[in-house]
Amino acid sequence: ETGVTQTPRHLVMGMTNKKSLKCEQHLGHNAMYWYKQSAKKPLELMFVYNFKEQTENNSVPSRFSPECPNSSHLFLHLHTLQPEDSALYLCASSYGQEDQPQHFGDGTRLSIL
Amino acid sequence: ILNVEQSPQSLHVQEGDSTNFTCSFPSSNFYALHWYRWETAKSPEALFVMTLNGDEKKKGRISATLNTKEGYSYLYIKGSQPEDSATYLCAFPNTNAGKSTFGDGTTLTVKP
Numbered sequence: 116e117t118g119v120t121q122t123p124r125h126l127v128m129g130m131t132n133k134k135s136l137k138c139e140q141h142l143g144h145n146a147m148y149w150y151k152q153s154a155k156k157p158l159e160l161m162f163v164y165n166f167k168e169q170t171e172n173n174s175v176p177s178r179f180s181p182e183c184p185n186s187s188h189l190f191l192h193l194h195t196l197q198p199e200d201s202a203l204y205l206c207a208s209s210y211g212q213e214d215q216p217q218h219f220g221d222g223t224r225l226s227i228l
Numbered sequence: 229i230l231n232v233e234q235s236p237q238s239l240h241v242q243e244g245d246s247t248n249f250t251c252s253f254p255s256s257n258f259y260a261l262h263w264y265r266w267e268t269a270k271s272p273e274a275l276f277v278m279t280l281n282g283d284e285k286k287k288g289r290i291s292a293t294l295n296t297k298e299g300y301s302y303l304y305i306k307g308s309q310p311e312d313s314a315t316y317l318c319a320f321p322n323t324n325a326g327k328s329t330f331g332d333g334t335t336l337t338v339k340p
Contacts, residue, residue: 119271148327157332158317171327205271213259213321216274217328 118142121206121220128196129228136191136223138206144218146211147189149181152222153202164189165211196227230254232320234331241308242339248304249334251318255299262319262328263292263303272317275303308338 119140128134138147149161163171164183178200180192189206203224207217233252241247253261260279266272276285278294278301285292289306305312315335319328 158330160327160330163327207272214277214279216262216264216277217272217319218274219271221271 119206119208119218119220121204121223123223124221125224125226127226127228128193130196130198132196133192133194135193136204136206136225138189138191138208138220140187140208140218142208142218144208144210145186146209147183147186148207148209148217149189149191150205150207151202152205153199158205162191193225196225198227201225201227230320230322230329232318232329232331234316234318234334236334237332238335238337240337240339243309245308245338246304246306247308247336248302249316249336250300250302251331252300253318253320255297257322258296258299259321261294261301262321263301264317264319265314266317266333267314275316303334305336308336310338310340312336313338 122137146165148163151159151161160173161175162181167183167186178195182190203222205222206220209215209217235250260277262277263275264272265275276292281296283294291304292301294301303316313336315333317333318331321328
């Protein structure tokens with residue numbers, strides 16, 4: 116139990132569907148992150164939120180839309196995804212300081228049909 | 229784009245062997261270096277946060293050292309066990325908000 120909960124754990128969707136991934140932390144952290152890990156590739160940072168404000172958008176296509184209503188919750192809204200978007204999506208949180216590690220959720224395994 | 233490199237990419241050892249692997253990172257603008265262990269079907273878990281040149285940290289049979297002047301960190305596992313099988317990631321925080329650049333990882337397989 117890392118204190119970071121992601122739902123759902125697995126998601127299969129068609130290219131025309133709209134779905135959302137949810138991440139929740141109750142560790143008192145103020146920074147939250149979305150990462151993507153495709154097969155045989157390193158972790159790729161997508162978005163960073165610090166105190167609910169987006170501080171990083173790592174050139175992510177607009178078909179991925181993040182939302183951070185408060186410091187404890189982070190969403191990733193998905194629409195019109197492509198087969199190459201099939202991957203493991205990991206959420207993490209931290210105190211936002213360089214000497215503090217990130218705490219990760221178990222991830223959502225996303226498959227696009 | 230920051231260059232964080234890990235080597236080797238994968239490692240297969242026998243139970244009881246000791247092993248080590250490397251993370252190299254930019255030596256300028258150093259804040260900290262993080263090591264994570266990522267077991268299959270689990271989430272990445274923080275092992276160490278290294279902040280000072282010459283730091284050496286230890287957790288059980290796993291230890292790590294840091295050389296910020298030359299930009300590298302070593303992770304050592306003494307007497308590897310099958311449960312040590314995992315991908316070991318290093319991460320280099322490079323801005324505020326804790327944004328980190330991750331290495332590709334070293335995947336360790338320990339055979340009984």
